[in-house]
Amino acid sequence: MTRSLNELRPVYVVGIGWHRYQNPSETPYVELGLTAIRSALADARIEWPAVESSYVATALLGMASGRPMLRHLGATGAPLMHVENASASGSTAFRHACIEVASGISDVALAVGVDKRNPVRRSDTGIGHLAEDAVVPFTHFALLTNEYAVRHNASAEDIARVAVKNHHNGAKNPNAQRQQERTLDEVLGGKRVSGSLTALQCTPIGEGAAAVIVASEDGIRRLGIDAGRAIRTTASVGRSERVYPPGAGFDAALTKETADLALAQAKLAPKDIDIIELHDAFTVEELHYIESIGLCPEGHGVRMLKEGALDIGGQCAINPSGGLIAMGHPIGPTGIGQIGEIVMQLRGEAGPRQHGGARTGLAHMVGVGAVCYVHILQK
Known part of the structure; x- marks a missing residue:
């Protein structure tokens, strides 16, 4: 029997952070991501060791890109998952962070998204597309x-x-x-x-990072997080x-x-x-x-x-x-x-x-x- 999120224990967003979205630059993706994560930690008023699980969403960075980013925060041994789902990569990472906390596996989880547009990697399936060169x-x-x-x-x-x-x-x-x-x-x-x-009716090419921290009611109480600023999913x-x-x-x-x-x-x-x-x-x-x-x-x-x-x-x-x-x-x-x-x-x-x-x-x-x-x- 399937269950929906609201049938599990409540899960709340307790911290949010960004690195401003910007035009392509020489800024390393590690700096983009860490800026967002540290901002989310500060917003929740917790330290990095309180995070029990991390989901890193990227679409363009390649294999295991979260490891060289998160290690700057400290090696805690907490699980690390990478998520790629095209434009919905960040949304997917957030969903799985919520599910983990709602299920009781963790009390505090991080979902962070970071990307840079260069280089762009394309998968070659070996099967051509009839209109690939005509319909972008x-x-x-x-x-x-x-x-x-x-x-x-x-x-x-x-x-x-x-x-x-x-x-x-x-x-x-x-x-x-x-x-x-x-x-x-x-x-x-x-x-x-x-x-x-026209160009102003289309999304621009860019880079940046965003992070959110989700927590259970137990985690909020244990860590002394301000429940008045917690928003339930x-x-x-x-x-x-x-x-x-x-x-x-x-x-x-x-x-x-x-x-x-x-x-x-x-x-x-x-x-x-x-x-x-x-x-x-x-x-x-x-x-x-x-x-x-x-x-x-x-x-x-x-x-x-x-x-x-x-x-x-x-x-x-x-x-x-x-x-x-x-x-x-x-x-x-x-x-x-x-x-x-x-x-x-x-x-x-x-x-x-x-x-x-x-x-x-x-x-x-x-x-x-x-x-x-x-x-x-x-x-």
Whole structure:
């Protein structure tokens, strides 16, 4: 008989930290990761030996990259696991850290994501792709953008407003890679990538790190952690793709399945969510995913966007961090950074990005369309 996370013992996020997401640099990944981990330890007000297990999420660094990073904190003998799951690597690491603590195996666990884009390693399966040289990721999403616009009578300007909102949020986030507000004219007038997509509507190439520490109630009491700043994870769901009907958007269909399960697990409806951090590598994705999550009917995302319902202070703040478009998408850290943003919001510590009265947040990531992870956190 399967059991969901909320049927096990409660698990809480007690520490969060980042190394700012940034343009590619000469900074060693070890420095990126250690900065985030030490920040999370300081936020939780605990020392490294209190961490009983570590999950290191990367997508580009190669084999056993966590060992030369964590050894600078001290050799404690605690278990170390490496996680690679494309864009959902950090979300996967967070899920398994939560499961370990919720199951009672550990009282305190670390999930840290770190990545650098250079060098990029590609796997050679020995099987060619018919359209590999013609359809690259941004072309796929440019086609999705056109399809969404035609189906729902939306304009290129309507869809580009997603980027305007997220650049506005990122400008207030000291951890974001892009920290500059952009007008609609600037977004639309930028370098054309594919179709109507411009560079400012796409996630940038970058690097960085994010870390969170999760703990049980026993761990919180034993270590004297401030329970008033602990945020509970009430749902954790991971899914992989199935065979969908012809014409179905597989990312959106997979998102709907995963989000429905997570909301049921937390005993919530979409209207109960105050904050959503989601995978918006391209502007059209945000519209697809808020509709798939159930925040509004299909095709109504643009209306909510134009009404300000998706802004900080609106009905539900979507990507208050700036999302992948402005916060950045270093890959390994991205899902963990989403958790950190939601925790900050639910604590009321987000400063100029604070969404008033936030008590429930949802984090969503997809990985190359093959996997999807959704987490729900509550104050």
